[in-house]
Amino acid sequence: MHHTIEVRRLSFAYPDGFQALRGVDLHVSPGEKVALVGPNGAGKSTLILHLNGILRGQGEVQVCGLPMEDENLGRIRASVGLVFQDPDDQLFSPSVREDVAFGPMYMGLTEDEVGRRVQRALTSVGMPESAARVPHHLSGGEKKRIAVATVLAMEPEILVLDEPTAGLDPRGRRGLIRLLAELPQTMLVSTHDLRMVQELFSRTVVLDQGQVVADGPTDGLMADAALLAAHGLEA
Amino acid sequence: MLASPLRMHIPDGFLTPAIAVIGWAIAVAIIVLALRQTRRQLDDRMVPMMGVLAAFIFAAQAINFPVAAGTSGHLIGASLAAIVMGPWAATLIMTAVLVVQGLLFQDGGLVVMGWNVVNMGVVAAFSGCLTYTLARRLAGESRVAILAASFAAGWISVVIASLAAAIELAASGTSPLTLAVAAMGSVHALIGIGEGIITAAAVGLLLVSRPELLKAGATAPGGRTATLVLVGLAVGLLVAAFSPLASPSPDGLEAVAESQNFLGLGQAAPYRILPDYTVPFIAHPALTTIAAVMLGTLVVFGGAVLVGRAATRRQASRG
Amino acid sequence: MHFDLADQYRPRPSFVHHLDPRVKVVVALAFILAAGLMPIGAWGGYAALLILALGASLTSGLGPIFALRRSYVALPFALVALPLVFTVPGEVVYHTPLTGWTITAQGLERFLSLMLRSWIAIQAAILLTAVTPFPDVLWALGTLRFPRLLVATIGFMYRYFFVLADEATRMLRARAARSGEVGGRRKTPALWQARVAGHMVGSLFLRALERSERVHAAMLARGYNGQMPNLAQRAMRRMDWLVILAALLLLVGLLAWARPF
Numbered sequence: 001m002h003h004t005i006e007v008r009r010l011s012f013a014y015p016d017g018f019q020a021l022r023g024v025d026l027h028v029s030p031g032e033k034v035a036l037v038g039p040n041g042a043g044k045s046t047l048i049l050h051l052n053g054i055l056r057g058q059g060e061v062q063v064c065g066l067p068m069e070d071e072n073l074g075r076i077r078a079s080v081g082l083v084f085q086d087p088d089d090q091l092f093s094p095s096v097r098e099d100v101a102f103g104p105m106y107m108g109l110t111e112d113e114v115g116r117r118v119q120r121a122l123t124s125v126g127m128p129e130s131a132a133r134v135p136h137h138l139s140g141g142e143k144k145r146i147a148v149a150t151v152l153a154m155e156p157e158i159l160v161l162d163e164p165t166a167g168l169d170p171r172g173r174r175g176l177i178r179l180l181a182e183l184p185q186t187m188l189v190s191t192h193d194l195r196m197v198q199e200l201f202s203r204t205v206v207l208d209q210g211q212v213v214a215d216g217p218t219d220g221l222m223a224d225a226a227l228l229a230a231h232g233l234e235a
Numbered sequence: 236m237l238a239s240p241l242r243m244h245i246p247d248g249f250l251t252p253a254i255a256v257i258g259w260a261i262a263v264a265i266i267v268l269a270l271r272q273t274r275r276q277l278d279d280r281m282v283p284m285m286g287v288l289a290a291f292i293f294a295a296q297a298i299n300f301p302v303a304a305g306t307s308g309h310l311i312g313a314s315l316a317a318i319v320m321g322p323w324a325a326t327l328i329m330t331a332v333l334v335v336q337g338l339l340f341q342d343g344g345l346v347v348m349g350w351n352v353v354n355m356g357v358v359a360a361f362s363g364c365l366t367y368t369l370a371r372r373l374a375g376e377s378r379v380a381i382l383a384a385s386f387a388a389g390w391i392s393v394v395i396a397s398l399a400a401a402i403e404l405a406a407s408g409t410s411p412l413t414l415a416v417a418a419m420g421s422v423h424a425l426i427g428i429g430e431g432i433i434t435a436a437a438v439g440l441l442l443v444s445r446p447e448l449l450k451a452g453a454t455a456p457g458g459r460t461a462t463l464v465l466v467g468l469a470v471g472l473l474v475a476a477f478s479p480l481a482s483p484s485p486d487g488l489e490a491v492a493e494s495q496n497f498l499g500l501g502q503a504a505p506y507r508i509l510p511d512y513t514v515p516f517i518a519h520p521a522l523t524t525i526a527a528v529m530l531g532t533l534v535v536f537g538g539a540v541l542v543g544r545a546a547t548r549r550q551a552s553r554g
Numbered sequence: 555m556h557f558d559l560a561d562q563y564r565p566r567p568s569f570v571h572h573l574d575p576r577v578k579v580v581v582a583l584a585f586i587l588a589a590g591l592m593p594i595g596a597w598g599g600y601a602a603l604l605i606l607a608l609g610a611s612l613t614s615g616l617g618p619i620f621a622l623r624r625s626y627v628a629l630p631f632a633l634v635a636l637p638l639v640f641t642v643p644g645e646v647v648y649h650t651p652l653t654g655w656t657i658t659a660q661g662l663e664r665f666l667s668l669m670l671r672s673w674i675a676i677q678a679a680i681l682l683t684a685v686t687p688f689p690d691v692l693w694a695l696g697t698l699r700f701p702r703l704l705v706a707t708i709g710f711m712y713r714y715f716f717v718l719a720d721e722a723t724r725m726l727r728a729r730a731a732r733s734g735e736v737g738g739r740r741k742t743p744a745l746w747q748a749r750v751a752g753h754m755v756g757s758l759f760l761r762a763l764e765r766s767e768r769v770h771a772a773m774l775a776r777g778y779n780g781q782m783p784n785l786a787q788r789a790m791r792r793m794d795w796l797v798i799l800a801a802l803l804l805l806v807g808l809l810a811w812a813r814p815f
Contacts, residue, residue: 074735089724136444248672279780286710291762294718300747436752
């Protein structure tokens with residue numbers, strides 16, 4: 001069975017010499033929903049940035065059957081939707097419609113198709129009437145949801161999210177959790193929010209100091225108090 | 236590493252020390268004025284705001300867009316700063332950017348920094364601001380008018396600044412005047428398009444998100460002084476261009492420069508020179524090229540005003 | 555990304571590092587001026603300046619090729635001066651085969667002199683930033699009568715440019731992440747790309763402006779009232795004065811030797 005995300009012996013050091021990833025192995029099957037947890041500095045964001053070729057390290061990375069090579073980057077980015085932690089980094093257009101349309105437009109789709117995708121994406125995130133709004137004026141929770149929409153509009157196979165509930169108030173958080181529960185894509189979510197992990201993700205990968213220290217059913221890992229404590233996690 | 240024609244930062248050694256010192260004198264005088272005007276405008280917000288916005292300009296210069304065949308365009312930013320913050324604050328912002336670029340990254344020399352500040356700070360910011368203000372006044376209040384005026388401001392600021400740099404290089408004997416003006420002018424006429432579009436799009440986003448910001452820029456103090464300074468500088472530079480200080484264009488130059496590949500050595504953009512920049516009835520070749528650049532400036536300005544006016548009238552008639 | 559965010563300062567326990575920052579700034583500027591004042595074709599003078607720069611680099615514990623490695627920055631600007639090779643009148647040295655242009659000895663001399671002087675000047679600038687932490691350079695500029703408000707502004711720019719450069723980087727990554735391709739697509743026009751870049755610039759501007767408002771509020775909360783605090787005072791040691799004097803004398807001497815009157 002072909003894996004959707006396949007990472008083998010991935011290592012990466014930043015230009016200043018800091019070794020962020022040390023031989024990471026990760027396999028995600030289509031349809032799986034996986035949580036990525038670990039303390040700050042563990043390498044979670046670094047790992048995520050390797051999944052669509054923004055960073056390139058040593059080792060093998062294959063996404064949706066495509067090896068991570070220059071000629072595949074375009075298709076990989078159309079298949080992997082990456083939602084970054086700070087929505088302000090992702091919403092840079094004067095209107096929600098333009099932000100959500102960026103992905104499809106870059107892909108060269110027709111105006112009609114772009115329009116359809118924008119509407120579908122906005123509906124998926126529960127904000128169907130927001131196309132004309134100004135991103136700058138949205139609330140934190142709304143921004144997060146539109147950020148997800150900007151990626152959904154590309155209709156990716158995989159969704160990767162970096163700390164989706166960070167900085168949200170309880171209502172915003174609840175809205176986002178509900179959204180993630182409803183989305184059908186294969187999902188890899190990096191987060192500190194272990195309660196959300198227990199609610200949504202059947203499998204958890206624990207990353208610490210650039211290495212995978214645990215990978216298995218969420219329930220089992222969450223019950224292992226020693227493991228959690230050793231890697232700075234609190235359920 | 237961007238190739239030199241895309242940066243206007245003159246390195247050390249390309250201007251004579253005498254000319255460099257003059258540049259410093261002018262820069263210092265204007266900076267002192269700018270500090271006073273900005274203090275009046277911003278009071279105790281001045282230091283953190285100017286500093287962070289200078290950091291913004293520096294970071295924004297990294298936001299590029301693909302143009303063709305591996306080249307990319309990007310922003311210089313003086314006109315954007317001038318539109319939103321007014322010309323004096325913009326000058327300070329660009330000065331801070333240039334000092335850090337020069338000191339930390341050797342982008343632009345230290346002894347010649349005075350002229351770099353004058354070109355990319357004063358000349359670019361003031362001409363951008365003047366263009367924007369004039370164009371808006373002539374073209375009206377519609378959104379399209381504002382965007383057209385911003386485009387014109389961006390383009391004109393870049394082209395005029397490059398013209399100033401070319402004149403300084405010629406006056407130092409580094410480059411023959413005609414060639415310098417033609418080369419810098421033509422390359423920056425292209426770069427200016429990118430600057431114009433980016434400036435207009437940025438202003439467009441600000442208009443939607445925080446329209447009151449643009450009003451603040453329009454009412455920045457010292458507009459009249461700024462105009463005087465700009466005019467003074469322009470006159471000074473033009474005088475310098477045609478004084479005995481500037482290298483005369485030797486006769487062989489026209490023949491040399493006619494060939495397209497002349498400056499195509501290395502990875503420079505192919506320069507389109509003299510034949511396209513000659514206004515037929517003017518004799519002196521340098522005057523011709525400068526006149527051609529000024530003509531281009533007027534055309535862009537006029538075009539922006541016309542487009543803006545049409546849009547304003549349409550908007551008004553729709554009620 | 556066209557900037558290298560790594561700090562340029564290289565701490566070393568060297569004599570040069572311990573000098574007062576004002577000394578380093580003044581000597582660097584004097585050196586650059588001297589390079590600019592060297593006449594055309596004063597190869598001996600250029601060599602002497604290079605040796606001085608090399609000496610400074612070695613004394614600072616930076617090794618002989620430190621500044622050399624990074625000084626290619628001026629090279630692209632060489633194209634601006636290249637016409638000199640063809641346009642300066644004089645003794646013809648070469649005719650280009652296809653186009654029949656004439657290269658003169660004087661032209662070559664002029665061009666090479668200019669490039670060398672520029673290259674030498676850059677070494678000084680590179681060394682200055684390598685042996686002096688930027689805040690110290692700023693402080694030195696302040697004591698040398700740069701307007702204090704401007705120095706403070708530059709300080710803020712330095713403090714925040716890493717932050718804003720980070721924001722810009724993340725925006726660029728977010729854009730790259732949404733730049734996907736589906737088979738057989740048409741190319742997106744440069745005009746549209748430029749607009750998107752402009753929107754990104756506008757967003758970054760807003761974030762910067764609002765950040766500056768927060769910074770201002772934090773400053774007010776700590777009692778800031780628009781007045782700049784006085785600059786820290788540092789006494790010049792005898793060694794500092796000696797170095798300045800020696801450097802200036804050396805440079806003036808070199809110039810006098812290279813410019814026979």
